[in-house]
Amino acid sequence: MKGEFLVDDLVRPNIRTLTPYRCARDDYNTGILLDANENAYGPAALPPPPPGSNNSSGEAASADGCARYHRYPDPLNLDVKAMYTAWRGLPGPEWAFFGVGSDEAIDIIMRVFGVPGRYKILICPPTYGMYSVSAATNDLGVVKVPLDVTAGRFQLRVDEILAATANDDDIRMMFLCSPGNPTGVRLDPRDVRRILESDYRGLVIIDEAYIDFVEAAASASADDSATEDAKGSLAQWTMRYPNLIVMQTLSKSFGLAAIRLGVALASPRTIHWLNVIKAPYNIPAPTIALAKQALSPEGIERMRGVVQQLLTERKRLTETLRTLPGVLRVMGHTDANFVLCVIRGRGTNMPDSLRAARIYQWMADEGVVVRYRGHEPGCEGCLRITVGTSAETDATIAKLAEALANPSL
Ligand SMILES: Cc1ncc(COP(=O)(O)O)c(C=O)c1O
Incomplete structure (x- = not known):
C-alpha cells in the first residue's frame, strides 16, 4: 500500500454514520439480570441437572455445562479472541473478528465495504464459490482474473490483477484463497506482497481456511519473509498492511465444522467496522465453550x-x-x-x-x-x-x- 491508508475511507457511507445496536450485556453482565428478556428460570426445555450439580452462581441450571444457556452469549468474546490472536502471533483480541463460519465473515466484509449496485470484488478462479454467491447477494459486481493454471501451478497473475484494479476504481475488495479451494495450492507470498505494495487502495482478503495443512518445509522454501509464521500464514502481515484481512476457520484443521466459527484477522480499525454491523450475539455460547477447549495448548x-x-x-x-x-x-x-x-x-x-x-x-x-x-x-x-x-x-x-x-x- 503506497501512501496514507485509512480504512474508514473504504467503509460504505451509510455504515460510517449508523448508530450500532447496543446489547443489554454491553452495559452490565453481573448482578440480577432482568434487562434482556431472557428466561430467568433456566434452559426450560432441557432435562434437569443431576442432583448437586447446580452452578455456583445459584442460578437455575438444567444440565451440566448448559447452566447459562438461558442467557445471551458474550457479544465480543474477547477472552477467546485473545487465545486465538496469541496463537497466531498478533498483539491482542482487537485484531480478531468472529463470524458464524468464515462464510459470515465474507458476507459481513462485503456489506461493510461494498456499495450495492456499484462496487465490485475481484476473484481469481478457480476459487471458493461463496465469494461470488455473497457478491450476488449483496449486489456487487465480480471481476474475474483467472489464476495461471499452467501445469497445475494455480498462482496469481499479478500483472493482470493490477491492470484490472488500475482501470476500475470500483473494485474495492479482492478475495484470494490460499491455499486455494479447489486448487489445494498456497499462493506465492511474494505475489501477495506485490499486490499489497502496489497502488491498489482497496482491501485484500486472504482466505486461509486450509493454512494448517501446509507443510512447514514447503512454506519455508516458498518465501523469504521473516514475519510469515512457520506454517506459512500471512496473519502477521496484517500488522504491516492495513488493507489486509486474513480469514481462517475452525472448520478444517480443528475438525469443528459443526460449531461454525470463522475468524477474520485485521488491524483493529477494520475489525471495529465488522463488529459494528454484525448481529449482536452472533456466536452461540456452546460454540465458544468448544472453541476455548480447541484453542487451549492441549487442544x-x-x-x-x-x-x-x-x-x-x-x-x-x-x-x-x-x-x-x-x-x-x-x-x-x-x-x-x-x-x-x-x-x-x-x-x-x-x-x-x-x-x-x-x-x-x-x-x-x-x-x-x-x-x-x-x-x-x-x-x-x-x-x-x-x-x-x-x-x-x-x-x-x-x-x-x-x-x-x-x-x-
Ligand atoms: C476456502 C474456503 N473458505 C471458507 C470456507 C467456509 O468456512 P466456514 O466453515 O468457516 O464457513 C470453505 C469451506 O469449504 C472454504 O473452502
Whole structure:
C-alpha cells in the first residue's frame, strides 16, 4: 500500500454514520439480570441437572455445562479472541473478528465495504464459490482474473490483477484463497506482497481456511519473509498492511465444522467496522465453550497431531491414486486436506471432464461421494477428493478403480 491508508475511507457511507445496536450485556453482565428478556428460570426445555450439580452462581441450571444457556452469549468474546490472536502471533483480541463460519465473515466484509449496485470484488478462479454467491447477494459486481493454471501451478497473475484494479476504481475488495479451494495450492507470498505494495487502495482478503495443512518445509522454501509464521500464514502481515484481512476457520484443521466459527484477522480499525454491523450475539455460547477447549495448548497440540496423521494419509492417497491407469495425474496435493485427481480420457493422454462427471455420479450412487470440479478453469477432468480416514481412502480407491475399469463409464 503506497501512501496514507485509512480504512474508514473504504467503509460504505451509510455504515460510517449508523448508530450500532447496543446489547443489554454491553452495559452490565453481573448482578440480577432482568434487562434482556431472557428466561430467568433456566434452559426450560432441557432435562434437569443431576442432583448437586447446580452452578455456583445459584442460578437455575438444567444440565451440566448448559447452566447459562438461558442467557445471551458474550457479544465480543474477547477472552477467546485473545487465545486465538496469541496463537497466531498478533498483539491482542482487537485484531480478531468472529463470524458464524468464515462464510459470515465474507458476507459481513462485503456489506461493510461494498456499495450495492456499484462496487465490485475481484476473484481469481478457480476459487471458493461463496465469494461470488455473497457478491450476488449483496449486489456487487465480480471481476474475474483467472489464476495461471499452467501445469497445475494455480498462482496469481499479478500483472493482470493490477491492470484490472488500475482501470476500475470500483473494485474495492479482492478475495484470494490460499491455499486455494479447489486448487489445494498456497499462493506465492511474494505475489501477495506485490499486490499489497502496489497502488491498489482497496482491501485484500486472504482466505486461509486450509493454512494448517501446509507443510512447514514447503512454506519455508516458498518465501523469504521473516514475519510469515512457520506454517506459512500471512496473519502477521496484517500488522504491516492495513488493507489486509486474513480469514481462517475452525472448520478444517480443528475438525469443528459443526460449531461454525470463522475468524477474520485485521488491524483493529477494520475489525471495529465488522463488529459494528454484525448481529449482536452472533456466536452461540456452546460454540465458544468448544472453541476455548480447541484453542487451549492441549487442544492445539491435539489438532497438530491429527493434522500430521492427515498429511500422512494425504501422501498415501496421492501415491495410490497415481498408480491407477485411468488417473492422468494428481494435482494440489501439497497444501490442503484434499487432492485433485485428473481423470484420463479412454485411450488418450488428455483429461476427460465428461468421464470424470460420469464417474463422480456412479461413485456417489455407490456411496462414495467426492466432488466433480471438471467445469472449473485448469481443473479439466478433475475430481476433488477430501483426505479421509485410512479406511475411507481404501474404500474410495477401490471404488474409483472399479469405476475406471467399467467400460460404460
Ligand atoms: C476456502 C474456503 N473458505 C471458507 C470456507 C467456509 O468456512 P466456514 O466453515 O468457516 O464457513 C470453505 C469451506 O469449504 C472454504 O473452502
